[in-house]
Amino acid sequence: MLDSEVVEHVSRLARLTLSDEEKDKMRVELSKTLEHFRALSELDTSAIPPTAQVIPIENNMREDAVGDCLPKDDVLANAPRTRGDYIRVPAVLKAF
Amino acid sequence: MLDRIHSIDARVRAYITLTPDLAMRQAAEADERLRHPDAPRLCGVPLALKDVLSTRNVKTTCGSKILGNFVPPFDATVVSMLRDAGAVTVGKTNMDEFAMGSSTENSGFFPTFNPWDLDRVPGGSSGGSAAAVAADECIAALGSDTGGSVRQPAALCGVVGMRPTYGRVSRYGLVAFASSLDQIGPITKDVTDCAILMQAISGHDALDSTSLQADVPDYESSLHADVAGLKVGLPREYMAAGVDEGVRGVVLKAIDRLTEAGMEIVDISLPHTEYALATYYVIAPAEASANLARYNGVKYGYFDPDSDGVEELMMNSRGTGFGAEVKRRIMLGTFALSSGYYDAYYLRAQKVRTLIKRDFDQAFESVDLIVTPTSPTVAFPVGEKVDDPISMYLSDVMTLPGPIAGIPGISVPCGFSQGLPVGLQFMAPPLGETVLLRAAHAYEQLAGVESATARKAV
Numbered sequence: 017m018l019d020s021e022v023v024e025h026v027s028r029l030a031r032l033t034l035s036d037e038e039k040d041k042m043r044v045e046l047s048k049t050l051e052h053f054r055a056l057s058e059l060d061t062s063a064i065p066p067t068a069q070v071i072p073i074e075n076n077m078r079e080d081a082v083g084d085c086l087p088k089d090d091v092l093a094n095a096p097r098t099r100g101d102y103i104r105v106p107a108v109l110k111a112f
Numbered sequence: 113m114l115d116r117i118h119s120i121d122a123r124v125r126a127y128i129t130l131t132p133d134l135a136m137r138q139a140a141e142a143d144e145r146l147r148h149p150d151a152p153r154l155c156g157v158p159l160a161l162k163d164v165l166s167t168r169n170v171k172t173t174c175g176s177k178i179l180g181n182f183v184p185p186f187d188a189t190v191v192s193m194l195r196d197a198g199a200v201t202v203g204k205t206n207m208d209e210f211a212m213g214s215s216t217e218n219s220g221f222f223p224t225f226n227p228w229d230l231d232r233v234p235g236g237s238s239g240g241s242a243a244a245v246a247a248d249e250c251i252a253a254l255g256s257d258t259g260g261s262v263r264q265p266a267a268l269c270g271v272v273g274m275r276p277t278y279g280r281v282s283r284y285g286l287v288a289f290a291s292s293l294d295q296i297g298p299i300t301k302d303v304t305d306c307a308i309l310m311q312a313i314s315g316h317d318a319l320d321s322t323s324l325q326a327d328v329p330d331y332e333s334s335l336h337a338d339v340a341g342l343k344v345g346l347p348r349e350y351m352a353a354g355v356d357e358g359v360r361g362v363v364l365k366a367i368d369r370l371t372e373a374g375m376e377i378v379d380i381s382l383p384h385t386e387y388a389l390a391t392y393y394v395i396a397p398a399e400a401s402a403n404l405a406r407y408n409g410v411k412y413g414y415f416d417p418d419s420d421g422v423e424e425l426m427m428n429s430r431g432t433g434f435g436a437e438v439k440r441r442i443m444l445g446t447f448a449l450s451s452g453y454y455d456a457y458y459l460r461a462q463k464v465r466t467l468i469k470r471d472f473d474q475a476f477e478s479v480d481l482i483v484t485p486t487s488p489t490v491a492f493p494v495g496e497k498v499d500d501p502i503s504m505y506l507s508d509v510m511t512l513p514g515p516i517a518g519i520p521g522i523s524v525p526c527g528f529s530q531g532l533p534v535g536l537q538f539m540a541p542p543l544g545e546t547v548l549l550r551a552a553h554a555y556e557q558l559a560g561v562e563s564a565t566a567r568k569a570v
Contacts, residue, residue: 022447023443025450026443026446026447026450027443029446029450030401030430030442030443030446031405031408031423031426031427031430032427032430032431032434032439032442032443033427033428033430033431033432034431034439035431038436038439042439042440042443045440045501046440046443046444046447048501048502049393049444049501049502050447050457052389052390052393052502053390053393053394053457055386055387055390056387056390056391056394056457056460056461056464057456057460059384059387059464059467061460061463061464061467064463064464064466064467065463065466066459066462066463066465066466067462067463067465067466067469068292068462069292069322069518070278070292070469070517070518070542071278071279071322071324071518071542073279073321073322073324076321076322078318086185086186087185090185091185093183093185094181094182094183094185094411094412094413095410095411095412096409096410096412096413096414096415097415103410103411105410105422105425106419106420106421106422106424106425107421107422108421108422110421
């Protein structure tokens with residue numbers, strides 16, 4: 017069973033607020049799921065290269081040319097809070 | 113079509129958003145274009161789009177409260193392609209939140225019900241699209257398939273669903289779940305419609321850096337090529353324990369039919385099949401945890417107005433905006449990628465991915481196609497698996513290995529068990545869509561398209 021500290025740490029890494037009830041549930045469910053994954057360690061993969069993607073395309077480059085962009089107003093229309101042409105967020109640095 | 117939707121969608125609940133005004137405008141334009149003899153193939157055909165596909169000026173929620181008010185400023189490439197081909201789009205269909213699920217019960221808004229039995233799930237995550245096609249609430253639809261999300265609901269709703277080769281169809285404008293696995297595919301009433309839709313959405317797109325440069329064949333004319341002599345592999349691992357007896361019987365009977373068409377059935381083995389589920393459920397959540405980092409209450413989507421400081425804003429917006437299954441997978445993926453666990457989970461899963469891909473490469477040295485059930489069971493009752501993640505994950509056990517290897521697959525209806533539809537899945541090597549369509553079409557011709565609409569609940 018996962019420690020509650022691990023659940024706490026991972027939720028922090030994921031920037032995901034969980035209620036205490038959710039954390040308890042997560043601990044049980046993640047432990048069960050990881051148990052299932054133990055099957056993967058039965059295989060000897062020491063000589064097997066990893067596959068990250070399955071197509072024969074690498075470094076798909078294009079001309080470094082300016083093209084059309086989405087209209088600024090349309091893009092900003094989805095932002096919860098804006099000021100002028102900027103997206104507004106709460107203070108990033110806290111005052112000391 | 114709109115009348116049909118209004119008369120039954122209160123019971124099926126296939127759509128999140130309907131766009132009747134847009135549809136009527138597009139229909140009027142289509143009428144105009146149809147006066148000319150060179151009108152495009154899909155001119156005036158009413159289609160539905162899974163709500164994972166971005167539509168300009170039309171709300172795109174991805175089944176999530178976190179995108180509950182999101183209105184994309186652009187169209188997905190496939191949406192533009194369908195519009196160029198004259199299609200009329202009637203609405204956006206329901207889905208499991210961020211395409212994570214196998215029953216559409218994980219939608220952030222409401223579940224969709226199976227048109228064959230309204231007490232059962234339509235499958236998922238493209239359950240809204242499959243239910244809409246089955247209930248005649250559109251002529252055809254697009255879905256997306258990361259681990260089976262087109263083929264499994266197609267099977268459970270008694271319609272045709274195809275997952276193309278990774279890279280065949282542009283993913284630009286598809287809300288990302290697991291980028292090395294996601295593909296867009298058609299859900300249709302028969303194999304011919306599937307070929308027509310594939311024609312409309314396939315091809316290279318400079319806006320998707322994983323899009324293949326390969327030429328697009330004439331899918332519709334490939335339907336009629338001879339299937340005699342095709343070698344079809346039946347992997348013994350897919351008929352093992354876990355397949356419902358009724359489903360097994362129907363599928364074996366369907367496979368007999370293939371020999372009537374002159375196909376040769378060969379027993380094969382894909383030895384790493386049993387590891388596909390764990391491989392998928394490490395890789396897909398890992399990629400999802402990265403892709404879903406963008407939902408943080410800043411640029412778009414739900415934000416928590418009471419947070420103090422930007423980090424709290426991000427954490428709380430995500431904590432409130434995401435549903436239970438999405439949180440579960442973000443946690444799982446973040447864990448698998450985290451320092452100390454990366455090698456044991458993520459890297460190992462990527463290595464097993466190589467082994468699974470090699471299984472298919474080797475099999476396709478001796479067979480043209482592989483045939484399996486699409487899903488181990490028929491549609492299950494609403495609520496049955498919702499509190500048991502592993503049992504829900506197992507309903508995709510037949511459809512997960514293909515995406516891991518990047519190969520295409522199709523599900524065609526092949527009969528009934530307990531009065532509910534069963535799907536037959538074909539898989540082919542990369543870019544083998546033509547042979548998939550050919551075999552599926554041959555089977556469909558032999559079996560006869562079920563004229564079973566009247567037997568449906570709606």
